[in-house]
Amino acid sequence: MKKNNSIISIFVLFIAFSCTSEDKILSVGERIEQIVAESDNPAHGGTPSLEDLASAGIQNATGNQASYERAIALAVPTPTTLTELQDIVNNVNDNESGFGNNDILEWYDEFDVDGSPSKSNWTYDIGTGQSGWGNNELQYYTQRSDNVNVADGLLTISAKKENFEGASYTSARLKTQGEYSFTYGKVEVRAKLPASAGTWPAIWMLGTNFTTVGWPACGEIDIMEQKGWDKNTISAALHNLSSSGNTENTKETSVAGSTTGFHIYAVNWTAEKIEFSVDGVVFYTYNPTVKTNENWPYTAPQFLILNLAMGGSLGGDIPSDFTESKMEIDYVRVYR
Numbered sequence: 001m002k003k004n005n006s007i008i009s010i011f012v013l014f015i016a017f018s019c020t021s022e023d024k025i026l027s028v029g030e031r032i033e034q035i036v037a038e039s040d041n042p043a044h045g046g047t048p049s050l051e052d053l054a055s056a057g058i059q060n061a062t063g064n065q066a067s068y069e070r071a072i073a074l075a076v077p078t079p080t081t082l083t084e085l086q087d088i089v090n091n092v093n094d095n096e097s098g099f100g101n102n103d104i105l106e107w108y109d110e111f112d113v114d115g116s117p118s119k120s121n122w123t124y125d126i127g128t129g130q131s132g133w134g135n136n137e138l139q140y141y142t143q144r145s146d147n148v149n150v151a152d153g154l155l156t157i158s159a160k161k162e163n164f165e166g167a168s169y170t171s172a173r174l175k176t177q178g179e180y181s182f183t184y185g186k187v188e189v190r191a192k193l194p195a196s197a198g199t200w201p202a203i204w205m206l207g208t209n210f211t212t213v214g215w216p217a218c219g220e221i222d223i224m225e226q227k228g229w230d231k232n233t234i235s236a237a238l239h240n241l242s243s244s245g246n247t248e249n250t251k252e253t254s255v256a257g258s259t260t261g262f263h264i265y266a267v268n269w270t271a272e273k274i275e276f277s278v279d280g281v282v283f284y285t286y287n288p289t290v291k292t293n294e295n296w297p298y299t300a301p302q303f304l305i306l307n308l309a310m311g312g313s314l315g316g317d318i319p320s321d322f323t324e325s326k327m328e329i330d331y332v333r334v335y336r
């Protein structure tokens with residue numbers, strides 16, 4: 001906010017100077033060009049601010065500032081007219097009300113830069129958590145390259161058998177918490193799942209208010225989980241105040257070759273329903289007819305989590321000869 005005010009101040013000074021020296025005020029088109037130029041790096045506190053948009057003549061810029069910045073920066077072609085900019089703002093407004101088409105790419109990681117995952121996209125949960133992250137999981141999560149690495153266009157999360165900080169296994173758990181969250185949208189994750197028994201891979205989301213209202217009030221959306229003892233099946237689930245833990249809001253589907261090839265695990269979240277699919281085929285829709293605070297906390301931002309657990313309630317028994325198993329992810333894309 002401080003930065004935005006200073007930008008406005010500079011702009012006002014510029015107008016004042018222009019008026020006295022050349023009597024020239026920026027046209028709306030020039031102001032939009034300036035806004036677009038300032039939006040080149042929106043992930044790092046870029047502009048435009050809501051005030052900037054309003055000063056350019058944009059109506060109803062009532063949504064989330066970061067969403068406008070991302071949408072303008074990602075727009076192809078770059079908006080250069082008031083109409084184009086207004087269309088983008090209108091689309092963001094639709095998305096944030098939950099009635100958008102979820103067909104415009106807003107955030108993604110293609111994992112095309114080797115090394116550690118992008119620090120501007122991902123943070124980590126480290127350690128064993130309380131009671132094995134609530135599920136009696138056996139791994140110690142690290143952010144070492146041994147457990148999480150990007151190479152050849154893929155993110156690889158490797159679970160290993162090794163003695164580490166008192167645990168017998170290591171692995172990794174990445175999240176976008178603090179970096180990216182969204183309300184309503186479509187998530188697509190192209191992944192190849194770990195083959196070994198005893199592994200429990202998960203692609204899921206938690207409400208950002210997790211830290212204040214706790215679980216399950218924050219709402220959890222499980223896009224893909226796979227049990228350690230059935231590598232031909234995956235499941236999707238919802239956890240909230242109406243049902244959590246051994247939730248009644250869950251459904252399985254068979255995915256032949258889930259550990260030998262890549263498949264696209266997706267969720268389409270709108271104000272009306274949450275649809276889960278594999279390779280474009282919807283297998284579960286959650287849409288309580290009467291939505292309450294208990295069964296539908298899904299009106300607020302959620303962040304993404306990718307992890308590979310060992311053992312625990314859904315990992316089950318780990319073979320004594322287990323050494324290593326990995327989940328590979330080609331991309332994570334969010335459309336709104």
Ligand SMILES: [Ca+2]
Nearest residue numbers: 110153330331
């Ligand atoms: Ca990739």
